[in-house]
Amino acid sequence: MATPETVLAVEHVVKSFGDNHVLQDFSLALHRGENVVVLGKSGSGKSVLIKCVIGLLVPDAGRITVLGQDVTRLDHAAMDQLRARVGFLFQSNALYDSMTVRDNLLFPLRRHWLAHRRAEEAALVRQALEDVGLGHTADMMPAELSGGMRKRVALARTLILRPDILLYDEPTTGLDPVTSREISHLIREVQQKYGTAALIISHDMSCVRLTADRVALLVDGRCYAEGTYAQLQALPDPRIHEFFA
Numbered sequence: 001m002a003t004p005e006t007v008l009a010v011e012h013v014v015k016s017f018g019d020n021h022v023l024q025d026f027s028l029a030l031h032r033g034e035n036v037v038v039l040g041k042s043g044s045g046k047s048v049l050i051k052c053v054i055g056l057l058v059p060d061a062g063r064i065t066v067l068g069q070d071v072t073r074l075d076h077a078a079m080d081q082l083r084a085r086v087g088f089l090f091q092s093n094a095l096y097d098s099m100t101v102r103d104n105l106l107f108p109l110r111r112h113w114l115a116h117r118r119a120e121e122a123a124l125v126r127q128a129l130e131d132v133g134l135g136h137t138a139d140m141m142p143a144e145l146s147g148g149m150r151k152r153v154a155l156a157r158t159l160i161l162r163p164d165i166l167l168y169d170e171p172t173t174g175l176d177p178v179t180s181r182e183i184s185h186l187i188r189e190v191q192q193k194y195g196t197a198a199l200i201i202s203h204d205m206s207c208v209r210l211t212a213d214r215v216a217l218l219v220d221g222r223c224y225a226e227g228t229y230a231q232l233q234a235l236p237d238p239r240i241h242e243f244f245a
């Protein structure tokens with residue numbers, strides 16, 4: 001079997017804030033088309049990791065390569081171009097409340113691909129919304145949507161650029177259990193339909209079980225263990241077991 005292509009590599013990353021050593025030699029690889037969940041307790045450094053990946057924080061040591069480019073060495077323009085290929089779903093969704101759903105989706109499109117024809121734009125918006133099960137919402141304002149619908153719109157807004165990688169920051173936080181499950185299933189559907197690789201940070205075990213091809217456990221700043229959900233669940237190590245209890 002061919003070796004899977006690595007689309008994101010975190011290698012020996014170290015990040016401290018004063019005496020708070022958050023990431024200590026953390027390494028992880030994400031392969032094309034794969035969903036990897038980084039699971040860790042509150043305060044373990046999951047957000048710090050994702051911020052390092054998108055260049056909002058700079059690691060003290062180590063290397064992060066996204067689609068073959070070392071993000072710690074990219075200038076602003078190169079980072080901006082790379083961000084068009086890496087969709088980031090914020091925990092807060094970060095929708096523009098004063099814009100319709102349609103204009104929220106058009107925003108990244110116009111920012112990154114200036115020369116789209118109107119008819120093409122309309123088709124792309126329609127397709128992205130249909131793919132998240134919200135074909136009828138283009139004219140609505142974000143305030144008219146439920147929490148789950150806002151999450152779907154935010155996902156559609158990242159999908160419209162056809163990213164190679166999706167980064168999900170706690171995608172089910174703040175949602176009720178039924179809606180959380182729907183979003184987890186949607187993450188899987190997107191993976192299958194778009195072929196994107198996803199790095200998902202979460203401590204919602206239902207989301208982890210439903211979305212992860214592989215789980216990486218972030219403990220004491222390191223990738224303490226990795227494997228499928230079932231493999232990790234079966235391990236007797238108490239530091240792993242407590243997540244599955």
Ligand SMILES: Nc1ncnc2c1ncn2[C@@H]1O[C@H](COP(=O)(O)OP(=O)(O)OP(=O)(O)O)[C@@H](O)[C@H]1O
Nearest residue numbers: 017020022040041042043044045046047048049203
């Ligand atoms: N900009 C910053 N300056 C100083 N300390 C920070 C900064 N960002 C994060 N930290 C610290 O890094 C540690 C890890 O925080 P992080 O937000 O990554 O945790 P997390 O695993 O995402 O937690 P949660 O699941 O609660 O969101 C915390 O101790 C936090 O206080």
